[in-house]
Every structure is written in C-alpha cells, then in structure tokens.
Amino acid sequence: MNRHTVITHFILIVGALFMTLPVWVAFMTSTHAPETIMRDGLQFWPGGHFLETYNEVLFEQGGVMKKVTALGMMKNSLILGIGFSVGKVIISMFAAYAIVYFRFRMANFLFWIIFMTLLLPLEVRIIPSYKVVADLGLLDTHTGLIVPLIASATGTFFFRQFFRSVPDEILEAARLDGASTWSFFIDILVPLSKTMIAAILIIMFVVGWNQYLWPLIMTTKEENYTLVIGIKQIYQVLNEGGELPQFQKAFALTILATLPPVLVVLVFQKWFVKGLVESEK
Amino acid sequence: MAGVELKGVRKVYPNGAEAIRGVDMQIADGELVVFVGPSGCGKSTLLRMVAGLETITEGEISIGGRVINDVSPSDRDVAMVFQNYALYPHMTVRGNMSYGLKNRKIPKDKIRQIVEEAAKTLRIYDYLDRQPNELSGGQRQRVAMGRAIVRNPKVFLFDEPLSNLDAKLRVQMRIEIKRLQRRMNVTSIYVTHDQTEAMTLADRLAVINEGRVEQMGAPMELYSNPKTLFVASFIGAPQMNLIPVRFDGDALSDGVSRFPGFSDLPMDADLVLGVRPDILSITADGQLDMRVDLVEQHGGENLIYGTIVGSDEGAAHGLEICLKAGQKMLPDVEDTLQLGFDPTKAFVFRKDTGERLV
Numbered sequence: 001m002n003r004h005t006v007i008t009h010f011i012l013i014v015g016a017l018f019m020t021l022p023v024w025v026a027f028m029t030s031t032h033a034p035e036t037i038m039r040d041g042l043q044f045w046p047g048g049h050f051l052e053t054y055n056e057v058l059f060e061q062g063g064v065m066k067k068v069t070a071l072g073m074m075k076n077s078l079i080l081g082i083g084f085s086v087g088k089v090i091i092s093m094f095a096a097y098a099i100v101y102f103r104f105r106m107a108n109f110l111f112w113i114i115f116m117t118l119l120l121p122l123e124v125r126i127i128p129s130y131k132v133v134a135d136l137g138l139l140d141t142h143t144g145l146i147v148p149l150i151a152s153a154t155g156t157f158f159f160r161q162f163f164r165s166v167p168d169e170i171l172e173a174a175r176l177d178g179a180s181t182w183s184f185f186i187d188i189l190v191p192l193s194k195t196m197i198a199a200i201l202i203i204m205f206v207v208g209w210n211q212y213l214w215p216l217i218m219t220t221k222e223e224n225y226t227l228v229i230g231i232k233q234i235y236q237v238l239n240e241g242g243e244l245p246q247f248q249k250a251f252a253l254t255i256l257a258t259l260p261p262v263l264v265v266l267v268f269q270k271w272f273v274k275g276l277v278e279s280e281k
Numbered sequence: 282m283a284g285v286e287l288k289g290v291r292k293v294y295p296n297g298a299e300a301i302r303g304v305d306m307q308i309a310d311g312e313l314v315v316f317v318g319p320s321g322c323g324k325s326t327l328l329r330m331v332a333g334l335e336t337i338t339e340g341e342i343s344i345g346g347r348v349i350n351d352v353s354p355s356d357r358d359v360a361m362v363f364q365n366y367a368l369y370p371h372m373t374v375r376g377n378m379s380y381g382l383k384n385r386k387i388p389k390d391k392i393r394q395i396v397e398e399a400a401k402t403l404r405i406y407d408y409l410d411r412q413p414n415e416l417s418g419g420q421r422q423r424v425a426m427g428r429a430i431v432r433n434p435k436v437f438l439f440d441e442p443l444s445n446l447d448a449k450l451r452v453q454m455r456i457e458i459k460r461l462q463r464r465m466n467v468t469s470i471y472v473t474h475d476q477t478e479a480m481t482l483a484d485r486l487a488v489i490n491e492g493r494v495e496q497m498g499a500p501m502e503l504y505s506n507p508k509t510l511f512v513a514s515f516i517g518a519p520q521m522n523l524i525p526v527r528f529d530g531d532a533l534s535d536g537v538s539r540f541p542g543f544s545d546l547p548m549d550a551d552l553v554l555g556v557r558p559d560i561l562s563i564t565a566d567g568q569l570d571m572r573v574d575l576v577e578q579h580g581g582e583n584l585i586y587g588t589i590v591g592s593d594e595g596a597a598h599g600l601e602i603c604l605k606a607g608q609k610m611l612p613d614v615e616d617t618l619q620l621g622f623d624p625t626k627a628f629v630f631r632k633d634t635g636e637r638l639v
C-alpha cells in the first residue's frame with residue numbers, strides 16, 4: 001500500500017465516521033433509560049432498554065393527545081413519501097413529453113417558466129398554497145398533503161434532458177410503425193426511462209419522507225402526523241417541561257425515521273446508480 | 282402497381298432555407314432507385330418527404346397513384362431502414378419486428394408467423410429473443426430490415442443503411458439488399474453518398490445536387506454519358522481528372538500542354554477537360570507530363586497519383602491527376618511519365634454552367 005492509498009483511506013474513514021457516529025450515538029442513547037440520559041448525557045454503548053423504548057414508541061399511544069403511535073406516523077410518512085414521488089414522476093414525465101415532443105407555441109418559454117420555479121422554495125409559496133388547500137377543504141387529508149407538492153421542476157428538467165437524448169430516429173421509426181402519441185409514450189419512452197424513473201423515485205421518496213414544514217402546517221390532528229413531525233412534538237413536550245424528558249423516545253423515533261429511506265436506497269441502489277450514470281441506449 | 286411519382290416537389294424550411302428545389306421523378310413498380318449526392322444536397326430530405334417525416338412545401342408525391350401529401354407516415358404503406366438502425370433498445374428482436382404489426386392490430390399468431398418467416402429469410406431466426414445491444418452491427422441492420430419487410434410495404438426507403446458498417450460487411454449487405462429487393466420486387470428508394478454503393482445497387486441512379494436532380498438514369502449511362510460536370514465528377518472512382526482548359530481554334534490548351542482532336546468549341550469561355558483515370562495511358566507521344574508522387578497498389582491494378590508538370594505559368598501546372606494502370610506498372614516516386622488519351626473518350630464541360638459540350 002503506498003502513501004497515496006493510505007491518505008485516501010484515512011480521509012474516507014474519517015469522513016465515514018463523521019457521517020455515521022451521530023447516528024450510532026442516537027441509536028445507542030435510545031436504548032437507555034431516560035434517567036441515565038438525564039444524568040450522564042449521550043451514550044456510546046448499548047443500554048438495556050431497547051425493547052422497552054421501541055415497543056413503547058411503536059405501539060403505545062403517545063403525543064400530546066395520546067392518540068398517535070410511531071407506526072401510525074410511519075404509515076402517514078409512507079403515504080406522503082410514495083404519493084409524493086410517484087405523483088412527481090408521473091406529472092413530470094407528462095410535462096417533459098409535451099415539452100420535448102409536441103410543437104406548440106411558447107414551449108420553450110413555458111419550460112423556462114417551469115424551470116424558474118426551481119428557484120422558489122416551498123416556503124415562498126406556502127401561505128398561498130395553504131390558502132388554496134384550505135379553501136378546497138383538503139386540510140388534514142392525504143390529498144391535501146400530497147397534491148400541492150407534486151409538480152416538479154427538477155423531475156421535468158431531468159426527463160426533458162433524457163427525452164432529448166433519445167435519438168429522433170426512434171420516434172420516426174415508431175411513427176412509421178404506426179405508433180400513436182400515447183403508445184409511443186407507453187411502449188417506447190417509459191421502458192427506455194426505466195432507470196431514470198427509478199432514480200427519480202428514490203430521490204423524491206426521500207425528499208417527500210423528509211418533508212417537514214408543509215405537513216406541519218397542513219395537519220392539525222395527531223393521527224395525521226408524519227414521523228418527522230412526531231419527533232418535533234416530543235421535543236416540544238421536552239421544552240414545555242413537567243415530565244422527565246423522554247430523550248430516548250426522540251432518538252428512537254429519529255432512528256425509525258431514517259430506516260425507510262435507508263432501506264429504499266439500499267434496495268434500489270443498483271438502479272439508482274445506473275439511472276444517474278448511464279442512459280441505456 | 283405501386284410506383285412512386287414526384288411532381289414539382291419543393292421543400293422550404295421555415296427559416297427560408299430551400300432544401301429541395303423542384304424535383305420531378307417517376308419510379309416504376311419494383312424498381313430500385315438510388316439517390317446519390319454529397320452531404321447536404323437534400324437527398325435524405327427528399328427520402329424523408331416520401332416517408333412523411335418531412336412536410337412537402339410544394340408539389341405532389343404519390344405512391345401507387347394515390348397522392349400522399351397529407352397522409353400520415355404510418356398510412357403511407359412505406360417502411361424505412363435508418364442509418365443508425367433505430368431499433369427499440371428495450372425490445373427483443375422479435376419485439377422490434379412485431380411492433381408495427383401490433384399497432385396494426387394484426388392477430389398475435391399471425392404476427393408470430395410473419396416475423397419468424399422474415400427472420401428466417403434474413404438469417405436472424407436464432408436471435409429472435411435477444412436484445413439489440415447483444416447483436417453485431419450487421420445483425421442489427423438485418424433486424425432493421427426485418428422490421429421493414431414484415432409490414433409488406435409498397436415502398437422500401439433506405440437512408441444510408443450501410444454507412445455504420447465496416448467495409449467488408451458493407452459489401453456483403455449491399456449484395457443481400459439487392460437480392461432481397463429483387464426477390465420481393467418492392468419499389469425501393471435508397472439514399473447514399475457512396476458512389477460505389479450507388480452504382481452497384483441501382484436500377485436507376487438520381488444524382489442530386491443542391492436540391493435538384495442533376496441527372497437520372499441507369500448507372501452505366503451516367504458513367505459514360507454524364508450531362509454535367511457535377512455528375513461526371515461525382516460518378517466513378519477514382520474521380521475523373523478535371524483539367525481547366527481553353528479552346529484556341531484547333532486544340533484545347535491548359536497553358537502547359539495542347540490537346541488536339543477537338544473542334545467546334547467556344548473560344549471565349551473557360552472549359553474543363555474531363556478524362557477518366559482509365560482512359561489515360563502511358564505513351565511516348567503523350568501530351569501530358571506527370572510527376573509521380575504516390576502509387577496505390579490495389580492488386581489487379583495500380584493507381585498512380587501525381588501532378589502535371591510544365592511551365593510554372595501554366596494554369597494546369599501542379600494540378601493533381603490520377604491514372605489507372607496495370608499491376609506491372611510501378612513507377613518510382615518523382616519519375617516523370619508521359620500520358621496520352623483518346624480524345625473521343627474525353628469530356629469537355631463549360632466551367633461556368635457545368636454543361637457538357639463534348
């Protein structure tokens with residue numbers, strides 16, 4: 001091993017530790033009793049309360065109103081994550097299809113308008129969006145949670161770039177083969193975009209899963225909380241004082257909240273990388 | 282009967298560029314016509330207009346007597362083979378060949394039968410369940426052809442189908458295409474920039490230049506009787522030697538040498554003398570002096586390249602010419618050869634209009 005590889009490995013290991021140690025500490029701390037945490041602070045080695053804490057978090061009604069379990073919140077998060085990512089992929093594929101393959105006035109202009117919305121984070125339009133959803137009577141519903149978020153400039157942009165890289169001859173061959181507008185999309189473009197779809201699904205799932213501000217203002221009933229909000233609620237209880245702070249539960253929820261995205265990425269890793277690096281042509 | 286007829290066809294792009302400037306042409310049923318020309322001459326555009334992939338600005342195109350200007354590409358009953366094959370990368374060979382039939386709502390077992398039959402003809406039966414990226418270039422080209430023939434179209438359109446193949450395969454596929462076309466007896470239009478391919482494949486050849494048909498006819502007719510300077514220089518390999526000359530009353534002169542044997546030519550115009558490499562010969566009483574700079578040995582014959590030598594003021598001094606000679610003729614570089622030719626086999630063109638005079 002020469003000096004170069006030693007240095008590279010050193011940097012990689014330090015980087016990996018830097019990323020994973022906090023997660024490790026969070027996980028370990030979550031296995032201790034609240035008293036231990038209060039007395040001794042964060043814990044580096046496993047404690048004896050793993051089953052107890054996780055059982056409590058997952059299955060016992062908690063929260064301010066005592067109406068919500070981590071399992072329930074996880075379900076809400078999953079619905080948000082999946083609805084968000086699938087919706088985004090469908091909408092942005094259609095948008096990109098229209099922009100790339102149909103000649104209509106101001107197509108390019110419209111694309112740039114869509115693209116510019118990338119510059120506007122959700123926070124900028126959160127009040128008007130809230131107003132619209134509220135007026136439609138969609139507060140506290142999954143529809144209201146998902147639909148305002150599914151237009152995706154990023155997705156549209158990625159699919160547009162991908163569609164533009166599909167050779168024109170494929171379209172021409174399909175036209176000569178008698179493919180309709182719809183069948184060209186379904187029979188040719190969608191299968192060709194497989195890896196691209198997978199990559200965007202994964203990214204968007206994680207983004208959707210981690211949504212914080214929007215679900216926070218959209219949901220008022222505890223049974224509609226997502227995991228991320230649940231964590232926040234526990235800390236809120238901490239701030240308000242009274243009981244012994246339940247740090248171990250907050251950490252347990254955090255660990256639970258990271259699991260699905262990690263699983264998704266692990267399972268789809270191959271597709272994900274493939275979609276990002278190669279365009280199968 | 283499914284001939285193709287083009288009447289006063291023009292193509293003007295929205296930006297004002299004129300790609301096709303009025304083409305009239307009749308292609309008989311079962312005939313293989315090759316469009317040949319340099320890149321950017323409009324030959325592919327013309328083919329794509331027949332296919333329906335480009336709109337027709339003016340004029341009429343009809344297939345089998347039916348005007349198809351406003352008919353969608355899939356209803357024109359044409360099939361096209363693309364230069365880059367344009368196979369659907371995610372479908373198997375079978376899927377690729379079936380797709381057009383599926384869209385035409387042909388029953389599944391019928392599709393299966395047609396596709397397998399075509400695959401046998403093209404010798405790709407064993408690859409039916411492979412994906413295009415598992416095939417070699419030649420096999421992909423066969424699949425592309427298979428996709429065209431299963432539809433049993435009235436017209437085949439080939440858009441430089443062989444230019445992505447290596448030289449040996451190109452010759453092989455060229456022969457196969459010709460055989461296939463003969464056997465199926467389907468009217469075909471074939472676009473290429475390769476004049477050898479054009480000469481060998483075509484029943485008739487259309488030389489296209491700047492959006493116009495310069496000359497159309499049987500390959501040998503175009504070779505031995507070109508109407509314009511462009512056709513003469515484009516058809517034939519190696520290229521015809523073109524020497525700028527003027528007529529002085531009883532002979533052509535390039536400023537270095539005089540070529541007798543010509544008469545009745547305009548004396549006030551710049552002319553071009555066209556001499557094919559194979560009618561040049563080495564003779565003691567030749568009119569041309571050539572300094573050899575390269576000999577290409579092709580096996581059965583040698584191509585000798587060199588420059589015309591003469592006085593430095595002569596217009597033709599330093600002009601590159603080529604001579605086709607037997608395999609025994611192996612001059613050294615820097616040798617000077619005396620060349621002559623039979624004036625009745627040479628061509629004379631006007632330089633300004635390209636029109637042929639002799």
